Amino acid sequence: MCVWNIDFQFQSVRPVELHSAELGTCDNDAVNSNIDSKIDIVGGDITKLEVDAIVNAANTTLLGGGGVDGAIHRAAGPELLAECRTLGGCPSGEAKITRAYKLPARFVIHTVGPFWTGGRRGEAEVLANCYRNSLHLAVENSVKTIAFPAISCGAYRYPIIEAAKIAIETTREFLANNDRIDKVIFVVANDEIHAAYRRAFAC
Numbered sequence: 001m002c003v004w005n006i007d008f009q010f011q012s013v014r015p016v017e018l019h020s021a022e023l024g025t026c027d028n029d030a031v032n033s034n035i036d037s038k039i040d041i042v043g044g045d046i047t048k049l050e051v052d053a054i055v056n057a058a059n060t061t062l063l064g065g066g067g068v069d070g071a072i073h074r075a076a077g078p079e080l081l082a083e084c085r086t087l088g089g090c091p092s093g094e095a096k097i098t099r100a101y102k103l104p105a106r107f108v109i110h111t112v113g114p115f116w117t118g119g120r121r122g123e124a125e126v127l128a129n130c131y132r133n134s135l136h137l138a139v140e141n142s143v144k145t146i147a148f149p150a151i152s153c154g155a156y157r158y159p160i161i162e163a164a165k166i167a168i169e170t171t172r173e174f175l176a177n178n179d180r181i182d183k184v185i186f187v188v189a190n191d192e193i194h195a196a197y198r199r200a201f202a203c
Contacts, residue, residue, distance in 0.1 A: 022025030047075035051145040053107040093129035147185040164196035
């Protein structure tokens with residue numbers, strides 16, 4: 001089993017073998033290899049990816065912010081903000097789609113992750129819905145390749161290990177029931193998030 005490690009400037013690509021001693025043990029041994037072949041985990045800049053759609057970890061206004069949200073708006077140019085103003089915001093867990101403008105991608109899918117408040121206010125289901133609704137919207141718009149950031153793992157303070165597990169499990173569940181997505185790429189910002197996603201992927 002391997003994931004793809006892409007450097008920050010996306011100048012080189014190399015497979016990284018995942019060894020059991022490094023990843024730890026998991027309860028689920030029945031991994032569908034066909035589904036997992038559609039999932040990549042990379043480190044780098046999501047705004048540089050030439051995919052059909054990238055997902056923006058947005059806020060409810062859809063009018064830009066910090067982190068990935070700000071980076072996507074800056075790279076796309078002011079036309080993205082102008083289109084977002086017409087959408088009327090987006091509730092947590094839901095998703096909306098726009099053109100990508102100056103980005104290499106064709107579309108930006110905006111989704112709003114949950115703030116972590118201890119896990120007793122349905123945060124896990126809201127986060128799962130971010131992935132689920134983004135993927136549904138991708139299929140509706142004939143998207144074949146899609147890239148996600150680590151939703152809610154920054155300023156929204158979602159525990160990284162739990163967030164990674166939700167991201168991988170929800171994506172696998174979707175791909176098991178829908179064959180219209182060819183590739184899902186998780187783009188992670190640092191080594192800690194990368195390790196969490198690799199462990200979740202190995203389960």
